[in-house]
Amino acid sequence: MITSAPYQFSELAQFHVHRLQFMNEQSELTQALPAFATDETLLELYRLMCFTRSGDEKAVNLQRTGQCGTYPASTGQEAISTGIGHAMADSDVFCPYYRDQGTLLQRGVRWEDIYTYWGGDEAGNLIPEAVNTHDFPVSVPIASQFQYAAGIAFAMAYRGESNAVVATGGEGSTSEGDFHEALNLAGTHQLPLVVVINNNQWAISVPRDSQTSSQTIAQKGIAAGVDCLQVDGNDVIAVREAVALALEKARSKGGPTLIEALSYRLCDHTTADDFSRYADEAHLKAAKEHEPIARMRRYLTEHHQWNDDKENALLSDLNSHVQEAAQTYLNRSKPKIDDMFNHMYAHLPKELEEQRELAKEGY
Amino acid sequence: MTAITLIQAINQAMAYALKHDPDTLVFGEDVGHNGGVFRATDTLQERFGKERVVDTPLAESMIAGMAIGMASYGLKPIAEFQFMGFIYPAFNQIVSHAARLRNRTRGRLHCPLVFRAPYGGGIHAPEHHSESTEALFAHIPGLRVVIPSTPARAYGLLLAAWQDPDPVLFLEPKRIYRALKQEVPDDGKALPLDKAFLVREGKDLTLISWGACMQETLQAAQSLSQQGVESDVIDLASISPIDMETILNSVTKTGRCMIVHEAARQGGVGADIAARLAEEALCYLRAPVVRVTGYDTTMPYMALEKQYMPSVQRILKHAQTVMEFA
Numbered sequence A: 001m002i003t004s005a006p007y008q009f010s011e012l013a014q015f016h017v018h019r020l021q022f023m024n025e026q027s028e029l030t031q032a033l034p035a036f037a038t039d040e041t042l043l044e045l046y047r048l049m050c051f052t053r054s055g056d057e058k059a060v061n062l063q064r065t066g067q068c069g070t071y072p073a074s075t076g077q078e079a080i081s082t083g084i085g086h087a088m089a090d091s092d093v094f095c096p097y098y099r100d101q102g103t104l105l106q107r108g109v110r111w112e113d114i115y116t117y118w119g120g121d122e123a124g125n126l127i128p129e130a131v132n133t134h135d136f137p138v139s140v141p142i143a144s145q146f147q148y149a150a151g152i153a154f155a156m157a158y159r160g161e162s163n164a165v166v167a168t169g170g171e172g173s174t175s176e177g178d179f180h181e182a183l184n185l186a187g188t189h190q191l192p193l194v195v196v197i198n199n200n201q202w203a204i205s206v207p208r209d210s211q212t213s214s215q216t217i218a219q220k221g222i223a224a225g226v227d228c229l230q231v232d233g234n235d236v237i238a239v240r241e242a243v244a245l246a247l248e249k250a251r252s253k254g255g256p257t258l259i260e261a262l263s264y265r266l267c268d269h270t271t272a273d274d275f276s277r278y279a280d281e282a283h284l285k286a287a288k289e290h291e292p293i294a295r296m297r298r299y300l301t302e303h304h305q306w307n308d309d310k311e312n313a314l315l316s317d318l319n320s321h322v323q324e325a326a327q328t329y330l331n332r333s334k335p336k337i338d339d340m341f342n343h344m345y346a347h348l349p350k351e352l353e354e355q356r357e358l359a360k361e362g363y
Numbered sequence B: 001m002t003a004i005t006l007i008q009a010i011n012q013a014m015a016y017a018l019k020h021d022p023d024t025l026v027f028g029e030d031v032g033h034n035g036g037v038f039r040a041t042d043t044l045q046e047r048f049g050k051e052r053v054v055d056t057p058l059a060e061s062m063i064a065g066m067a068i069g070m071a072s073y074g075l076k077p078i079a080e081f082q083f084m085g086f087i088y089p090a091f092n093q094i095v096s097h098a099a100r101l102r103n104r105t106r107g108r109l110h111c112p113l114v115f116r117a118p119y120g121g122g123i124h125a126p127e128h129h130s131e132s133t134e135a136l137f138a139h140i141p142g143l144r145v146v147i148p149s150t151p152a153r154a155y156g157l158l159l160a161a162w163q164d165p166d167p168v169l170f171l172e173p174k175r176i177y178r179a180l181k182q183e184v185p186d187d188g189k190a191l192p193l194d195k196a197f198l199v200r201e202g203k204d205l206t207l208i209s210w211g212a213c214m215q216e217t218l219q220a221a222q223s224l225s226q227q228g229v230e231s232d233v234i235d236l237a238s239i240s241p242i243d244m245e246t247i248l249n250s251v252t253k254t255g256r257c258m259i260v261h262e263a264a265r266q267g268g269v270g271a272d273i274a275a276r277l278a279e280e281a282l283c284y285l286r287a288p289v290v291r292v293t294g295y296d297t298t299m300p301y302m303a304l305e306k307q308y309m310p311s312v313q314r315i316l317k318h319a320q321t322v323m324e325f326a
Helices: A039-064 A077-086 A111-118 A144-158 A171-175 A177-188 A218-224 A235-252 A281-289 A292-303 A310-329 A338-343 A350-360 B004-021 B042-046 B061-073 B090-098 B135-138 B152-162 B211-227 B244-255 B269-280 B302-308 B314-323
Strands: A018-020 A094-096 A165-170 A193-199 A227-232 A257-262 B024-028 B054-055 B077-080 B112-120 B145-147 B168-173 B197-199 B203-211 B231-235 B238-240 B257-264 B290-294
Touching: A018 A235, A039 A111, A039 A235, A039 A292, A039 A310, A077 A165, A077 A193, A077 A235, A077 A257, A077 A292, A094 A144, A111 A310, A144 A165, A144 A177, A144 A193, A144 B061, A144 B090, A144 B244, A165 A171, A165 A235, A165 B024, A171 A193, A177 A193, A177 A218, A177 B061, A177 B090, A193 A235, A193 B004, A218 A227, A218 A257, A227 A235, A235 A257, A281 B135, A292 B077, A338 A350, A338 B290, B004 B024, B004 B042, B004 B077, B004 B168, B024 B061, B024 B211, B042 B054, B042 B152, B061 B077, B135 B168, B135 B238, B135 B244, B135 B269, B145 B152, B145 B203, B152 B168, B197 B211, B203 B211, B203 B314, B211 B231, B211 B257, B211 B314, B231 B244, B238 B290, B244 B257, B244 B269, B257 B269
Parallel strands: A018 A227, A094 A165, A165 A193, A193 A257, A227 A257, B024 B054, B024 B077, B077 B112, B112 B168, B145 B168, B203 B231, B203 B257, B257 B290
Antiparallel strands: B145 B238, B197 B231
């Protein structure tokens, strides 16, 4: 510390980082549940997390059998995406990264859309049943989504609307300049933006400790003048409530929030990755103990007469949904050469019209 | 009507846009109270308010991303990068999102925005302030790149860029910001995008250029005319897409073509035009297509910038070779 030098330093400011949790690793409540957490809602959140996992498993299976492209599953992180989606209103806008399946399913994106996209067809981003047509497709280039999310929030503020934007990323994305630039803009203009970071401990093979020496990811908001919070990302109730609080604040002109949700990636980065090359078995085993679905199931079993029969009925129902979505995806007509050209511009330049015809003729 | 400079025409176009469309916003570094470092946005904040003419934090990627988000949500952003030499942090946003949002959502979302940036050398600016890297952007499908060369075209093309439903990179030749004056009626009339301008007609040679280099190109055409060589001079204006129809109409007539640009030669826009002529007009060519360009060196700092940029003398030297080719 340079303040150990023999001078008088005056303290200018103090900062605090807080954490929110309602249900711990043993499925015990650490405080009274928030108002939204009725029996019915908890069951619904559980169902959504299981739906996310079922659909992910199907996507990986499709990829392994040559019927889908590289796919990023969200195993072990379902509480984060599910909590975000449940907290958002239709009028809010979502700017996802690529591990938000649980949110997408609540934004009108169907599994067949997700399979279509990762199956290699941009038509998967059409989202015919979108709850908000302004929702962005997944951002593949890391952290770039925070910038246009801030732009949408800027537009909402300019128009005097009372909605907000949610953007997501992994902890690796918080090393990018775009993350800091977007937070800085959001702080400067007190924009209605909520950034949720899924700190799943891995950026492909690089562990969290090699990513930053920042004690928390949440505190990265402080420098930008952005309210920040860490939540237990395996506690869907905490994620849902934290995002709801942040959205409520954003919608009532209270400014942006950065939420770090702690989780653990219990899967390969994508189907093109091999977790076993770099993950420590013991860590993985410990992380499995904390995973969100098992945690909620234990709670429901202890407090809501959840049992194997109910569990099996639920999984079988979700599975048939997912099977049906996969079949719809597989039955979809494949994109045509026209699709490659037709949406490049509102008015296709002559040159591209010519190239389209040449492409069709095999040149 | 008073004659105005190219930068005043740009200011006039933005004022027109702000006046006629409440969804239009102008933003960037120093564009507010200061009116931009070149005064392109002079008095706009005063006239249209701080909500619509906004000084942003100093972050180019953010400026681009901000514009993309706003445009996707229905606003009409006109964003300024202070110098083209500082646009590179925004490259990812421009290439990965602005240029492909329409395509990757199959038309569900789109990005009607204008990115403005002063570009080019010749004003004795510090290092990194004088580049002409339009070819980097011309290579990006989904993006339009437009460069005006007169006050009237600056006004008409900027309005066209503003009205276009797709992202447009509007590069401003800062060397001639104040070099020319023209009467430019503030009538809101846009010029067509995707069209080159045939600005001088002749039967012997086609000269193609854009931006500030149009000055040297036109002077060279004048000198050549005194020597009995009459040139078609084309202001390309739309760097992407390229209006090959206008070029082919001219070159099939003259059989000789020179392309003049300030940017480095390798991978420059001139290379693309030359390749297209080889593909589509080979039998009409009576001489090799020649490029008079910046050298394939880093854009030099001001002591050597004059030697780097195509001069009238260099154009004439090359023209002699082209005209003498049997």
